[in-house]
Amino acid sequence: MSEEQNQEIGQTLQDARIEKGWSLDDIQQMTKIQKRYLQAIENGQFDQLPGKFYERAFVRQYAGAVGLDADEIVKNFDTGAPEQPVVDTADLEAARVDSDNITRTGMHRETETPVEKTRQVMPKVLIAVAAVVAIGIIWALVSAVSGTSKSESNNSSVAVSSSKVESSESSSEASSSSSSEKASSKSSSSEKKSSQVSLGEGTVSGQSVSYDKVKLPNKTETMKLSTTSDAWLQVTDNNGTALYQGTVSQANPVDVQIPEAATSIHLQIGDATPLKVELGGKNVPLKNNGATVWNAYMQFQR
Template sequence: MSQMNEERNQTIGQELQEARLEKGLSLDDIQQVTKIQKRYLQAIENGQFDQLPGPFYERAFVRQYANAVGLDADSFIKDHAIETKDVAPDLEKAHVDADNVTRAGMRKEVPSTADRTKSLMPKVLIGAAIILIIGIIWALVASFAGATRSQNDSSSVSVTSSAVSEQKASSSAAKSSEDEAAKKASEEKKAADKDTIKLGPSQVTGNTVKYSGIELPQNKDTDMTLNATADVWTQITDVNGGVLYNGTLKAGANQVIKIPATSKGVTMQIGNANVLKVKLGQEDVKLDNNGTIVWNANLQFKR
């Protein structure tokens, strides 16, 4: 098959995506029908034919996709002049997973637990060093304050017993009031920090934006709010595979999804990312899709 130019690939992907959305189908539905791995379907929709396993698959995959969304596959292939060289498929790395989907190559290296632990070690050491420095400063300040108080006591003039008692009582009451105020302020600050959501930096790779260190409140469910200015299909899946939401959000509608306190992260698949706004609690989650319609978001939580 001769290599398609970028404009034609984009046109093919857009027409297939529009046909899928008109039928209210998700990429998971197309995968179930065609047995083509979902990331290849996403590559076709994005016009990224160079992400397919090889030239043999371009015509075959487009034909299967067109059939799955109710298009006349033969006419679609002919209209877009999709041709395939007489080559055999590269099945050297092909395998069939438990979900009965055939996958050819494009395996991703998954970092091991040891690698992740190693990458966290510098942060742990820096945190421990900061805590140690704060402890030393606090000890020096406390020691200086104690020495100053002792010097002031030794230089005080003699006063009557009743005056000393009155001064001690006043000092004790003032100190107690200060301690109560400080304790209350500390508790309020801890409570505010506990409920604060921090997104951290994002990283865009291909058609996915990743937030790898989102800080969420501990032992507490978190609301994710979706707002659409036009119709948009989306699916939100927990890292353990549970589907939290799957459907088409109508224009002007809001959808609130509860993120369980035990969740370590979610993955979003979005069919019309340009019209979708996402919030975690009160924090806006920027999708950084730069105009791309079909988009993914990978949100990983720290608790």
């Protein structure tokens, strides 16, 4: 799209806003689009927007807010972004514009590559192998204990005095009590470990970071979002359900509830630099290395 078309779109939207007596702050409140992006649209500086897809989405939202025909604006002034979502350098996913002229992004996931599918299946394979090894060790221990018990039984076939019998019973009770305490201690330790969150290592690829081995307890978990300046983002689960969409500000941090049934989440971030993400009290490094538009994927193991 030419610079002249950019200027014409911006001027049309600005004239409609001024005619209604509204400020950019008013438009920001209605559309939830950051003021600096609205200013860039009015100035025809579309290169200041997060990505190509957002040119069409933001223009459509702005037009709807000021009472213009959003479809007519997009038809007359083609922004160069296709109606259907594309995967560009920002790794943006599918999107739609609802009747209220609000852009809903990230409603569909892109087709997974063979490498990604293998990476998802590998943890399950490792868990299955570990389970088989554990069963083998337990069987060997039980067999050894059973053999030892039979041998001791054969060697003690002679009669024993009542005092020895009482001593044996006392020893058995003490051993049983000690075993019960150890089992209780191990169970308590196991439950404590299962309630903790473990992120694993994050892998950076393109404009995204992936955590494929995030361990979560079998319950609803809270993800805390905070920032030193306004940051737009959307959080969706593995079913494409939007768990949160909006702008996080310094004065209004956000708590996002991750359902127990969720096996993964995806964060689409419009300004990753000031954003801080915490999951189960653990800081989640975004590893964006100064990039503004960023994606974060988390695969859960419960």
